[in-house]
Amino acid sequence: MKIALLGYGRMGKTIEKIAKSRGHEVVVKVSDDIDNYDLDAESVDVAIDFSVPTAAFKNITTCFRKQIPVVSGTTGWLDDYEKAKKICSEENSAFIYASNFSLGVNIFFELNQKLAGMMQSLEDYSAEIEEIHHTKKLDAPSGTAISLAEQIIDVNPRIKGWQLEDADKDEIPVYAKREEDVPGTHTVKYDSEIDSIEIKHTAKSRQGFALGAVIAGEYLKDKTGIFTMKDVLSDLFKN
Template sequence: MNIALLGYGRMGKSIEAIALTRNHSISLKITDATDTYDFSTTDVAIDFSVPTAAVSNIKKALDAGVPVISGTTGWLEHYRDILEYCNSKNGTFLYASNFSLGVNIFFEINKRLSELIANFPEYAIDMEEIHHTKKLDAPSGTAITLAEQIIDNTNYKKWTLDKANADEIHIEAKRIPDVPGTHEITYNSDIDAISIKHTAHNRQGFAMGAVIAAEWIKDKKGVFTMQDVLQINV
Protein backbone atom coordinates (compact mmCIF):
# COMPACT_ATOMS: atom_id res chain seq x y z
CA MET A 1 0.00 0.00 0.00
CA ASN A 2 1.22 3.50 -0.86
CA ILE A 3 0.71 6.01 1.95
CA ALA A 4 0.81 9.81 1.75
CA LEU A 5 1.98 11.53 4.93
CA LEU A 6 0.29 14.90 5.29
CA GLY A 7 2.55 16.29 7.95
CA TYR A 8 6.06 14.96 8.50
CA GLY A 9 6.89 15.87 12.05
CA ARG A 10 7.66 13.42 14.82
CA MET A 11 4.39 11.53 14.38
CA GLY A 12 4.80 11.45 10.61
CA LYS A 13 8.27 9.97 10.96
CA SER A 14 7.03 7.40 13.49
CA ILE A 15 4.22 6.40 11.12
CA GLU A 16 6.69 6.09 8.26
CA ALA A 17 8.91 3.76 10.28
CA ILE A 18 5.98 1.52 11.25
CA ALA A 19 4.58 1.52 7.71
CA LEU A 20 7.89 0.44 6.19
CA THR A 21 8.18 -2.49 8.61
CA ARG A 22 4.72 -3.60 7.43
CA ASN A 23 5.85 -3.58 3.78
CA HIS A 24 4.11 -0.34 2.80
CA SER A 25 5.61 2.51 0.79
CA ILE A 26 5.51 6.25 1.34
CA SER A 27 4.23 7.94 -1.82
CA LEU A 28 4.19 11.55 -0.60
CA LYS A 29 5.53 13.60 2.30
CA ILE A 30 4.00 17.02 2.89
CA THR A 31 5.97 19.28 5.20
CA ASP A 32 4.68 22.66 4.04
CA ALA A 33 1.55 24.07 2.38
CA THR A 34 3.64 25.04 -0.64
CA ASP A 35 4.55 21.40 -1.33
CA THR A 36 3.02 19.68 -4.36
CA TYR A 37 0.12 17.39 -3.48
CA ASP A 38 0.51 14.62 -6.04
CA PHE A 39 -1.79 11.76 -4.99
CA SER A 40 -1.47 9.86 -8.28
CA THR A 41 0.27 6.86 -6.67
CA THR A 42 -1.38 7.09 -3.24
CA ASP A 43 -3.77 4.51 -1.78
CA VAL A 44 -4.41 6.17 1.62
CA ALA A 45 -3.44 9.53 3.14
CA ILE A 46 -2.61 10.01 6.82
CA ASP A 47 -2.90 13.55 8.20
CA PHE A 48 -0.84 14.39 11.28
CA SER A 49 -0.20 18.03 10.50
CA VAL A 50 -1.17 21.17 12.43
CA PRO A 51 -4.64 22.60 13.15
CA THR A 52 -4.31 25.33 10.51
CA ALA A 53 -3.46 22.83 7.76
CA ALA A 54 -5.68 19.86 8.62
CA VAL A 55 -8.90 20.94 6.89
CA SER A 56 -7.08 21.82 3.66
CA ASN A 57 -5.10 18.56 3.74
CA ILE A 58 -8.22 16.46 4.25
CA LYS A 59 -10.14 18.20 1.48
CA LYS A 60 -7.25 17.83 -0.98
CA ALA A 61 -7.14 14.10 -0.35
CA LEU A 62 -10.92 13.80 -0.73
CA ASP A 63 -10.79 15.86 -3.93
CA ALA A 64 -8.30 13.33 -5.29
CA GLY A 65 -10.52 10.39 -4.33
CA VAL A 66 -8.01 9.19 -1.73
CA PRO A 67 -9.21 7.79 1.62
CA VAL A 68 -7.85 9.96 4.41
CA ILE A 69 -7.45 9.45 8.12
CA SER A 70 -6.62 12.30 10.47
CA GLY A 71 -5.14 12.41 13.93
CA THR A 72 -4.62 16.17 13.96
CA THR A 73 -6.50 17.93 16.74
CA GLY A 74 -7.45 21.55 17.28
CA TRP A 75 -9.59 21.91 14.12
CA LEU A 76 -12.78 20.15 15.21
CA GLU A 77 -15.03 23.19 14.86
CA HIS A 78 -14.91 22.23 11.16
CA TYR A 79 -15.56 18.52 11.75
CA ARG A 80 -19.22 18.61 10.63
CA ASP A 81 -18.22 20.48 7.47
CA ILE A 82 -15.64 17.80 6.68
CA LEU A 83 -18.21 15.04 7.11
CA GLU A 84 -20.55 16.80 4.69
CA TYR A 85 -17.68 17.41 2.26
CA CYS A 86 -16.66 13.75 2.43
CA ASN A 87 -20.20 12.58 1.74
CA SER A 88 -20.58 15.04 -1.15
CA LYS A 89 -17.45 13.53 -2.72
CA ASN A 90 -18.54 9.92 -1.98
CA GLY A 91 -15.23 9.77 -0.17
CA THR A 92 -13.67 8.00 2.77
CA PHE A 93 -12.69 9.66 6.04
CA LEU A 94 -11.71 8.62 9.54
CA TYR A 95 -10.87 10.94 12.41
CA ALA A 96 -9.61 9.84 15.80
CA SER A 97 -8.44 12.00 18.67
CA ASN A 98 -6.15 9.09 19.52
CA PHE A 99 -5.21 6.00 17.48
CA SER A 100 -3.72 4.01 20.36
CA LEU A 101 -5.41 0.68 21.07
CA GLY A 102 -4.93 1.27 24.80
CA VAL A 103 -6.54 4.71 24.65
CA ASN A 104 -9.53 3.38 22.73
CA ILE A 105 -10.01 0.74 25.44
CA PHE A 106 -9.62 3.58 27.97
CA PHE A 107 -12.43 5.45 26.17
CA GLU A 108 -14.74 2.48 26.71
CA ILE A 109 -13.81 2.27 30.42
CA ASN A 110 -14.44 5.99 30.78
CA LYS A 111 -17.86 5.75 29.17
CA ARG A 112 -18.90 2.89 31.47
CA LEU A 113 -17.56 4.55 34.60
CA SER A 114 -19.33 7.82 33.78
CA GLU A 115 -22.58 5.90 33.30
CA LEU A 116 -22.18 4.30 36.72
CA ILE A 117 -21.20 7.52 38.47
CA ALA A 118 -24.09 9.51 37.00
CA ASN A 119 -26.38 8.40 39.82
CA PHE A 120 -23.98 9.62 42.51
CA PRO A 121 -23.75 13.43 42.34
CA GLU A 122 -21.52 13.52 45.42
CA TYR A 123 -18.60 12.66 43.11
CA ALA A 124 -16.98 15.68 41.47
CA ILE A 125 -14.93 15.13 38.31
CA ASP A 126 -11.49 16.50 37.52
CA MET A 127 -9.27 15.72 34.55
CA GLU A 128 -5.57 16.16 33.90
CA GLU A 129 -3.70 15.74 30.63
CA ILE A 130 0.05 16.06 30.11
CA HIS A 131 1.80 16.33 26.74
CA HIS A 132 5.11 17.44 25.29
CA THR A 133 5.79 21.15 24.94
CA LYS A 134 5.53 21.03 21.12
CA LYS A 135 1.84 20.12 21.22
CA LEU A 136 0.06 23.22 19.92
CA ASP A 137 -3.49 22.70 21.18
CA ALA A 138 -4.82 22.46 24.72
CA PRO A 139 -6.60 20.54 25.99
CA SER A 140 -5.69 17.54 23.88
CA GLY A 141 -8.20 15.99 21.52
CA THR A 142 -8.12 12.88 23.68
CA ALA A 143 -9.03 14.91 26.76
CA ILE A 144 -11.90 16.53 24.88
CA THR A 145 -13.18 13.11 23.79
CA LEU A 146 -13.04 11.87 27.39
CA ALA A 147 -14.83 14.97 28.68
CA GLU A 148 -17.53 14.76 26.02
CA GLN A 149 -18.15 11.11 26.89
CA ILE A 150 -18.70 12.12 30.52
CA ILE A 151 -20.98 15.01 29.51
CA ASP A 152 -23.08 12.62 27.40
CA ASN A 153 -23.66 10.35 30.41
CA THR A 154 -23.98 12.81 33.31
CA ASN A 155 -25.45 16.19 34.25
CA TYR A 156 -22.22 18.01 33.43
CA LYS A 157 -22.78 20.64 30.74
CA LYS A 158 -19.32 21.52 29.45
CA TRP A 159 -15.58 21.30 30.04
CA THR A 160 -13.31 24.20 30.86
CA LEU A 161 -9.63 24.97 31.31
CA ASP A 162 -10.58 27.61 33.86
CA LYS A 163 -11.93 27.30 37.38
CA ALA A 164 -15.01 25.10 37.01
CA ASN A 165 -18.56 25.69 38.12
CA ALA A 166 -20.55 22.80 39.59
CA ASP A 167 -21.82 21.68 36.17
CA GLU A 168 -18.43 21.97 34.43
CA ILE A 169 -15.51 19.55 34.13
CA HIS A 170 -12.18 21.15 34.85
CA ILE A 171 -9.33 19.99 32.61
CA GLU A 172 -5.80 20.74 33.77
CA ALA A 173 -3.59 20.83 30.65
CA LYS A 174 0.15 20.60 31.33
CA ARG A 175 3.00 20.79 28.84
CA ILE A 176 6.23 19.06 29.90
CA PRO A 177 9.18 18.14 27.63
CA ASP A 178 9.24 14.61 26.18
CA VAL A 179 5.88 13.42 27.53
CA PRO A 180 4.03 11.47 24.78
CA GLY A 181 0.66 11.69 26.52
CA THR A 182 -0.94 11.06 29.92
CA HIS A 183 -4.64 11.35 30.77
CA GLU A 184 -6.18 10.92 34.21
CA ILE A 185 -9.78 11.28 35.36
CA THR A 186 -10.63 11.48 39.06
CA TYR A 187 -14.08 11.13 40.61
CA ASN A 188 -13.68 12.65 44.05
CA SER A 189 -16.08 12.68 47.00
CA ASP A 190 -15.69 13.56 50.68
CA ILE A 191 -15.14 9.91 51.57
CA ASP A 192 -13.17 8.45 48.67
CA ALA A 193 -11.90 8.91 45.14
CA ILE A 194 -11.91 6.79 41.99
CA SER A 195 -9.26 7.42 39.34
CA ILE A 196 -8.56 5.97 35.91
CA LYS A 197 -5.37 6.80 34.05
CA HIS A 198 -3.70 6.08 30.73
CA THR A 199 0.01 6.72 30.24
CA ALA A 200 1.69 6.45 26.84
CA HIS A 201 5.34 5.40 27.10
CA ASN A 202 6.16 6.45 23.53
CA ARG A 203 4.55 7.31 20.18
CA GLN A 204 4.69 3.79 18.80
CA GLY A 205 1.14 2.97 19.89
CA PHE A 206 -0.24 6.04 18.13
CA ALA A 207 1.74 5.34 14.97
CA MET A 208 0.83 1.65 14.87
CA GLY A 209 -2.86 2.47 15.31
CA ALA A 210 -2.73 4.99 12.47
CA VAL A 211 -1.14 2.46 10.11
CA ILE A 212 -3.65 -0.22 11.11
CA ALA A 213 -6.46 2.27 10.45
CA ALA A 214 -4.97 3.04 7.01
CA GLU A 215 -4.80 -0.67 6.19
CA TRP A 216 -8.40 -1.15 7.29
CA ILE A 217 -9.89 1.87 5.50
CA LYS A 218 -8.40 1.18 2.07
CA ASP A 219 -11.12 0.39 -0.52
CA LYS A 220 -13.95 1.41 1.86
CA LYS A 221 -16.41 4.28 1.43
CA GLY A 222 -17.92 6.41 4.14
CA VAL A 223 -17.08 8.00 7.48
CA PHE A 224 -15.57 5.80 10.17
CA THR A 225 -14.07 5.82 13.67
CA MET A 226 -11.50 3.74 15.50
CA GLN A 227 -14.40 1.81 17.02
CA ASP A 228 -15.05 0.48 13.52
CA VAL A 229 -11.39 -0.37 12.95
CA LEU A 230 -10.93 -2.16 16.28
CA GLN A 231 -14.48 -3.58 16.37
CA ILE A 232 -15.02 -2.10 19.82
CA ASN A 233 -18.64 -1.75 20.90
CA VAL A 234 -19.97 -2.29 17.37
Protein backbone atom coordinates in the same frame (compact mmCIF):
# COMPACT_ATOMS: atom_id res chain seq x y z
CA MET B 1 -0.53 -0.08 0.70
CA LYS B 2 0.76 3.23 -0.70
CA ILE B 3 0.61 6.00 1.90
CA ALA B 4 0.79 9.78 1.68
CA LEU B 5 1.97 11.35 4.94
CA LEU B 6 0.42 14.76 5.52
CA GLY B 7 2.79 16.26 8.04
CA TYR B 8 6.32 14.95 8.45
CA GLY B 9 7.22 15.89 11.99
CA ARG B 10 7.97 13.48 14.80
CA MET B 11 4.67 11.65 14.44
CA GLY B 12 4.99 11.46 10.66
CA LYS B 13 8.44 9.94 10.91
CA THR B 14 7.24 7.39 13.49
CA ILE B 15 4.30 6.47 11.25
CA GLU B 16 6.68 6.02 8.32
CA LYS B 17 8.80 3.59 10.35
CA ILE B 18 5.77 1.57 11.52
CA ALA B 19 4.23 1.53 8.04
CA LYS B 20 7.41 0.20 6.44
CA SER B 21 7.71 -2.49 9.11
CA ARG B 22 4.21 -3.67 8.13
CA GLY B 23 5.13 -3.89 4.44
CA HIS B 24 3.66 -0.57 3.27
CA GLU B 25 5.24 2.14 1.12
CA VAL B 26 5.31 5.86 1.90
CA VAL B 27 5.07 7.49 -1.53
CA VAL B 28 4.54 11.15 -0.54
CA LYS B 29 5.63 13.24 2.45
CA VAL B 30 3.79 16.57 2.55
CA SER B 31 5.72 18.92 4.79
CA ASP B 32 4.46 22.26 3.44
CA ASP B 33 1.60 23.22 1.06
CA ILE B 34 -0.29 20.18 -0.22
CA ASP B 35 -0.81 21.95 -3.57
CA ASN B 36 2.91 21.44 -4.26
CA TYR B 37 2.40 17.68 -4.50
CA ASP B 38 0.85 15.57 -7.25
CA LEU B 39 -1.58 13.29 -5.42
CA ASP B 40 -4.20 11.03 -6.98
CA ALA B 41 -6.07 7.83 -6.20
CA GLU B 42 -3.94 5.87 -8.66
CA SER B 43 -0.71 6.54 -6.80
CA VAL B 44 -1.99 6.81 -3.18
CA ASP B 45 -4.18 4.29 -1.36
CA VAL B 46 -4.53 6.20 1.93
CA ALA B 47 -3.41 9.56 3.33
CA ILE B 48 -2.48 9.80 7.01
CA ASP B 49 -2.73 13.32 8.39
CA PHE B 50 -0.74 14.43 11.42
CA SER B 51 -0.10 17.98 10.24
CA VAL B 52 -0.90 21.20 12.14
CA PRO B 53 -4.37 22.59 12.94
CA THR B 54 -4.10 25.41 10.39
CA ALA B 55 -3.30 22.98 7.54
CA ALA B 56 -5.51 20.00 8.44
CA PHE B 57 -8.80 21.02 6.80
CA LYS B 58 -7.16 21.89 3.48
CA ASN B 59 -5.04 18.72 3.53
CA ILE B 60 -8.00 16.47 4.28
CA THR B 61 -10.49 17.97 1.86
CA THR B 62 -7.95 18.15 -0.99
CA CYS B 63 -7.53 14.39 -0.62
CA PHE B 64 -11.30 13.83 -0.55
CA ARG B 65 -11.63 15.66 -3.85
CA LYS B 66 -9.07 13.28 -5.31
CA GLN B 67 -10.95 10.25 -3.87
CA ILE B 68 -8.07 9.50 -1.49
CA PRO B 69 -9.23 8.09 1.88
CA VAL B 70 -7.92 10.02 4.89
CA VAL B 71 -6.95 8.98 8.40
CA SER B 72 -6.53 12.13 10.52
CA GLY B 73 -5.15 12.50 14.02
CA THR B 74 -4.58 16.26 13.91
CA THR B 75 -6.41 18.07 16.71
CA GLY B 76 -7.33 21.73 17.10
CA TRP B 77 -9.24 22.09 13.79
CA LEU B 78 -12.58 20.52 14.72
CA ASP B 79 -14.67 23.65 14.13
CA ASP B 80 -14.51 22.49 10.49
CA TYR B 81 -15.07 18.78 11.20
CA GLU B 82 -18.73 18.66 10.09
CA LYS B 83 -17.83 20.56 6.92
CA ALA B 84 -15.07 18.02 6.20
CA LYS B 85 -17.49 15.12 6.68
CA LYS B 86 -19.93 16.74 4.24
CA ILE B 87 -17.22 17.12 1.58
CA CYS B 88 -16.13 13.52 2.16
CA SER B 89 -19.67 12.28 1.50
CA GLU B 90 -20.12 14.54 -1.54
CA GLU B 91 -16.87 13.29 -3.06
CA ASN B 92 -17.61 9.63 -2.24
CA SER B 93 -14.35 9.33 -0.32
CA ALA B 94 -13.55 7.81 3.09
CA PHE B 95 -12.56 9.29 6.44
CA ILE B 96 -11.54 8.31 9.94
CA TYR B 97 -10.84 11.04 12.46
CA ALA B 98 -9.74 10.21 16.00
CA SER B 99 -8.38 12.39 18.75
CA ASN B 100 -6.10 9.46 19.60
CA PHE B 101 -5.29 6.37 17.53
CA SER B 102 -3.55 4.42 20.27
CA LEU B 103 -5.27 1.07 20.71
CA GLY B 104 -4.67 1.39 24.46
CA VAL B 105 -6.32 4.82 24.57
CA ASN B 106 -9.33 3.53 22.66
CA ILE B 107 -9.69 0.76 25.25
CA PHE B 108 -9.34 3.55 27.87
CA PHE B 109 -12.23 5.36 26.14
CA GLU B 110 -14.38 2.26 26.59
CA LEU B 111 -13.48 2.11 30.30
CA ASN B 112 -14.20 5.83 30.70
CA GLN B 113 -17.62 5.46 29.13
CA LYS B 114 -18.47 2.49 31.35
CA LEU B 115 -17.27 4.25 34.52
CA ALA B 116 -19.14 7.45 33.62
CA GLY B 117 -22.36 5.45 33.37
CA MET B 118 -21.76 3.94 36.81
CA MET B 119 -20.97 7.32 38.40
CA GLN B 120 -23.74 9.44 36.89
CA SER B 121 -26.19 8.78 39.75
CA LEU B 122 -23.63 9.38 42.53
CA GLU B 123 -24.01 13.08 43.24
CA ASP B 124 -21.30 13.19 45.95
CA TYR B 125 -18.58 12.64 43.33
CA SER B 126 -17.20 15.37 41.08
CA ALA B 127 -15.28 14.58 37.91
CA GLU B 128 -12.08 16.16 36.67
CA ILE B 129 -9.57 15.38 33.91
CA GLU B 130 -5.83 16.00 33.72
CA GLU B 131 -3.70 15.68 30.60
CA ILE B 132 0.08 16.02 30.33
CA HIS B 133 1.89 16.38 27.00
CA HIS B 134 5.22 17.52 25.57
CA THR B 135 5.93 21.24 25.36
CA LYS B 136 5.62 21.30 21.54
CA LYS B 137 1.96 20.30 21.53
CA LEU B 138 0.08 23.25 20.02
CA ASP B 139 -3.44 22.81 21.41
CA ALA B 140 -4.72 22.63 24.98
CA PRO B 141 -6.52 20.72 26.24
CA SER B 142 -5.68 17.72 24.11
CA GLY B 143 -8.25 16.24 21.76
CA THR B 144 -8.14 13.07 23.84
CA ALA B 145 -9.03 15.00 27.01
CA ILE B 146 -11.94 16.65 25.19
CA SER B 147 -13.16 13.25 23.98
CA LEU B 148 -13.01 11.91 27.55
CA ALA B 149 -14.97 14.90 28.84
CA GLU B 150 -17.60 14.60 26.11
CA GLN B 151 -18.11 10.92 26.90
CA ILE B 152 -18.87 11.80 30.53
CA ILE B 153 -21.16 14.69 29.54
CA ASP B 154 -23.12 12.42 27.17
CA VAL B 155 -24.17 10.05 29.96
CA ASN B 156 -24.37 12.40 32.96
CA PRO B 157 -27.30 14.87 32.87
CA ARG B 158 -25.88 16.78 35.85
CA ILE B 159 -22.81 17.86 33.81
CA LYS B 160 -23.43 20.55 31.20
CA GLY B 161 -19.95 21.01 29.74
CA TRP B 162 -16.21 21.29 30.40
CA GLN B 163 -13.81 24.17 30.93
CA LEU B 164 -10.06 24.54 30.90
CA GLU B 165 -9.26 24.70 34.64
CA ASP B 166 -11.86 27.24 35.90
CA ALA B 167 -15.08 25.24 35.80
CA ASP B 168 -18.48 25.83 37.36
CA LYS B 169 -20.10 23.19 39.57
CA ASP B 170 -21.95 21.63 36.62
CA GLU B 171 -18.82 21.53 34.41
CA ILE B 172 -15.76 19.27 34.27
CA PRO B 173 -12.45 21.05 34.91
CA VAL B 174 -9.76 19.92 32.48
CA TYR B 175 -6.17 20.59 33.54
CA ALA B 176 -3.56 20.76 30.78
CA LYS B 177 0.13 20.51 31.67
CA ARG B 178 3.12 20.72 29.33
CA GLU B 179 6.37 18.99 30.24
CA GLU B 180 9.46 17.95 28.28
CA ASP B 181 9.31 14.63 26.39
CA VAL B 182 5.90 13.44 27.59
CA PRO B 183 4.07 11.56 24.77
CA GLY B 184 0.74 11.77 26.60
CA THR B 185 -0.80 10.99 29.99
CA HIS B 186 -4.52 11.22 30.71
CA THR B 187 -6.24 10.80 34.07
CA VAL B 188 -9.97 10.83 34.83
CA LYS B 189 -10.71 11.35 38.52
CA TYR B 190 -13.92 11.21 40.56
CA ASP B 191 -13.50 12.80 43.97
CA SER B 192 -15.70 12.90 47.06
CA GLU B 193 -15.20 13.61 50.75
CA ILE B 194 -14.99 9.85 51.36
CA ASP B 195 -12.66 8.65 48.60
CA SER B 196 -11.34 9.13 45.07
CA ILE B 197 -11.53 6.91 42.00
CA GLU B 198 -9.07 7.29 39.11
CA ILE B 199 -8.45 5.69 35.75
CA LYS B 200 -5.27 6.59 33.90
CA HIS B 201 -3.54 5.96 30.59
CA THR B 202 0.16 6.67 30.17
CA ALA B 203 1.76 6.53 26.74
CA LYS B 204 5.40 5.43 26.85
CA SER B 205 6.21 6.48 23.27
CA ARG B 206 4.59 7.70 20.06
CA GLN B 207 4.68 4.20 18.57
CA GLY B 208 1.23 3.31 19.93
CA PHE B 209 -0.35 6.33 18.21
CA ALA B 210 1.51 5.56 14.97
CA LEU B 211 0.59 1.86 14.97
CA GLY B 212 -3.09 2.66 15.51
CA ALA B 213 -3.06 5.19 12.66
CA VAL B 214 -1.50 2.67 10.26
CA ILE B 215 -4.00 -0.02 11.30
CA ALA B 216 -6.79 2.51 10.70
CA GLY B 217 -5.33 3.14 7.23
CA GLU B 218 -5.32 -0.59 6.53
CA TYR B 219 -8.99 -0.71 7.54
CA LEU B 220 -9.95 2.34 5.44
CA LYS B 221 -8.27 1.25 2.20
CA ASP B 222 -10.80 0.64 -0.60
CA LYS B 223 -13.74 1.81 1.54
CA THR B 224 -16.07 4.76 1.19
CA GLY B 225 -17.87 6.43 4.08
CA ILE B 226 -17.13 7.92 7.48
CA PHE B 227 -15.83 5.63 10.21
CA THR B 228 -14.46 5.74 13.74
CA MET B 229 -11.90 3.84 15.76
CA LYS B 230 -14.80 1.78 17.17
CA ASP B 231 -15.23 0.37 13.65
CA VAL B 232 -11.51 -0.35 13.42
CA LEU B 233 -11.41 -2.08 16.81
CA SER B 234 -14.52 -4.13 16.03
CA ASP B 235 -12.88 -5.35 12.84
CA LEU B 236 -9.55 -5.95 14.57
CA PHE B 237 -11.02 -8.01 17.42
CA LYS B 238 -13.84 -9.78 15.54
CA ASN B 239 -11.92 -13.05 15.54
